[in-house]
Amino acid sequence: MVTYENGPNAPVTHTWAQSHILNLISSHHVDWIFTSHWLKKNNENGAPCSFPNDKTTGFKIKLYAHLLLSADIQQRNYPDLYPRRPLLCTECHSDIYNNSHIGFCPAHLTSLNHDLNIAATYLCSLILSSPSAPPGTTDILPLIRRSSLFSPVFNINHPIYLLLHQLVPEELISVISLHIRSRKNGMVIMETFIQYFYSQITQKYWRIHSSSFHSWELSCRITKRKKK
Numbered sequence: 001m002v003t004y005e006n007g008p009n010a011p012v013t014h015t016w017a018q019s020h021i022l023n024l025i026s027s028h029h030v031d032w033i034f035t036s037h038w039l040k041k042n043n044e045n046g047a048p049c050s051f052p053n054d055k056t057t058g059f060k061i062k063l064y065a066h067l068l069l070s071a072d073i074q075q076r077n078y079p080d081l082y083p084r085r086p087l088l089c090t091e092c093h094s095d096i097y098n099n100s101h102i103g104f105c106p107a108h109l110t111s112l113n114h115d116l117n118i119a120a121t122y123l124c125s126l127i128l129s130s131p132s133a134p135p136g137t138t139d140i141l142p143l144i145r146r147s148s149l150f151s152p153v154f155n156i157n158h159p160i161y162l163l164l165h166q167l168v169p170e171e172l173i174s175v176i177s178l179h180i181r182s183r184k185n186g187m188v189i190m191e192t193f194i195q196y197f198y199s200q201i202t203q204k205y206w207r208i209h210s211s212s213f214h215s216w217e218l219s220c221r222i223t224k225r226k227k228k
């Protein structure tokens, strides 16, 4: 089995991804109760048992387990269809394309940092518009930006990696509870913000990678029909 010891450009295995998550969790604690609640929350369209809901839950679980169909997973599933060599990301052409790469692609880092700034502003607006917002509060945004979650991203060691893989950092809850005393209203803000992050950031980068890799697959005549 290939491990990280083979070098940072070696294919990332499921085992390595788990180790990376564990390392991150040791310094950026995860709220497991809220994470469990978020993973189960799949009623985006208001219908509890529909196909779109199952699809959303499935997508979240794949993000969590690093099982989205990136190059390494496709190579594992179809060893005769894909080249045996490590496959580079079709966006940056420099790093291996695996689940850990999503969001942290060098070609997307500027955009991700911009998105995080917007997300910090959005979180600030959620707090200020809450019925539990402390009166006269205006200087929340600098405090939010001071959180490590919204600090500049350079690589996958950033705590935002956890949120991209559907784990809710305790720090996010702390940032909100610093201003919102009501647990109920704090949870409403949490859910709204995590949903925003999921739809506006996590899904955005996955779609870019998925579409780009699909174009490469077609250029190599790797089609769905050949996978049957």
Ligand SMILES: [Zn+2]
Pocket: 089, 090, 091, 092, 093, 094, 095, 101, 104, 105, 106, 107
């Ligand atoms: Zn890349």
